[in-house]
Amino acid sequence: MSERFQGRVAFVTGGSRGIGKAIVEQFAKEGAKVAFIDLNEEALHETTNELKEKGYEVYSKVANVCDYEQVEKSVEEIVELFGSIDILVNNAGVIRDNLLFKMTENDWDTVMDVHLKGSFNSARAVQSHMVSKKYGRIVNISSTSALGNRGQANYATAKAGLQGFTKTLAIELGKYGITSNSVAPGFIETEMTKETAARIGIPFDELIKASVSRIPVARSGKPSDIANAVAFFADEQSSFVNGQVIYVAGGPKD
Template identity: 85%
Template sequence: MAGRFSGRVAFVTGGSRGIGKGIVERFAEEGAKVAFIDLNEEALSATTNELREKGYEVFSKVANVVDAEQVEAAIKEAYEAFGSIDILVNNAGVIRDNLLFKMTDSDWQTVMDVHLKGSFNAARAAQKYMVENKYGRIINISSTSALGNRGQANYAAAKAGLQGFTKTLAIELGRYGITANSVAPGFIETEMTKETADRIGVPFEQLIQHSVASIPVGRSGKPADIANAVAFFADEQSSFVNGQVIYVAGGPKN
């Protein structure tokens, strides 16, 4: 497996923690030069140092995906540092869960901005380099919540929107050797799901056990499980797989 992405450059949004970090690590382990952005300066710095200590070539920068100029500047810097942008993973995400009648304008807008506007900003900035190079892989991180989930009207709508966005990019960019696909995780053990446990007032272990009870494979997901699916879509050999959504959830999702 080592070296599958040798000579490739991957750019990951929200790459400092959880799923994003797992994806960054996978690309680095398999030979890619990896660039990632995050708003969390402390986590960004820690992950960057961790990867460099292992001898990986990384570029990282504090940037807000909602700000088009910041995203464009970060992608341009990564391109100038590494000479290419071959793979883009739109992973940056936030949750502002609440039942509809309690959901504020800010709860709704923040989630829409980070997931949809953020992915739009990054894809628009990265495609320029990919079109020029006649090669690219865009992978958007959706969620099983796209199919509907109590307390997540905002998140479910944004993640479903990302799937429509993915399919449209696939249609528009396919002729340039660029594919666009989406990975939709189920329950994954991350900082974000820990926040969910805190919000509903249960210990994280209890939330994991409750979730596992309904997962056919009988275990919860780890960031590496999502990184595996992302790596499949990012592979050069996956050039005929385009506009697809794969649910990585330990069982079928309809």
């Protein structure tokens, strides 16, 4: 594994499980010091211990991305410990799927808060550190659901909103050496897609099989597939790639 992130500090929200964990591991393997926050205390401690046992430099904390003070405090502690934050990955997310007539106001607000306010809070907290260094990489995790998906009016709207957020940050921050891009995963085998299978009442294996039947590369996605795309955007050599959305879904998305 290369050391392309040697000397860099990567901060990942929702970094304890699934896609977030794979992203954290990718950065650590490639030489970065890694920091992540999560609300899942058990998963956070488990992932932290796994990484430390492998000799990686890690900061982790139970924190809510919806609370700016908690995010800001975490950012201050990361900078104090590691000296900077060079890469931010806004990955924290939740689902509250339901058809529109069944969707509650709380279902809507929760998804908006975590995906949109959470990403805003984290970007706002790190931007001054990146601006002062004239260097930064911001990667927001969107979804193919941004194009519309049955039962996900809240999630689809939030993920589409993240793409607009990404493009606006690219315009505002580009002159400071900070790029902002977005990765939009298709079907990825994670705890979240297991929850989807449970919600619609089918075994996870059946959901995987049904999804693969519609994917041109004839396989489901893994968290490492997303981590690889994030690493491309975060690479120092990707400095002319800014304000872009890449769909990592095993095929084209309209």
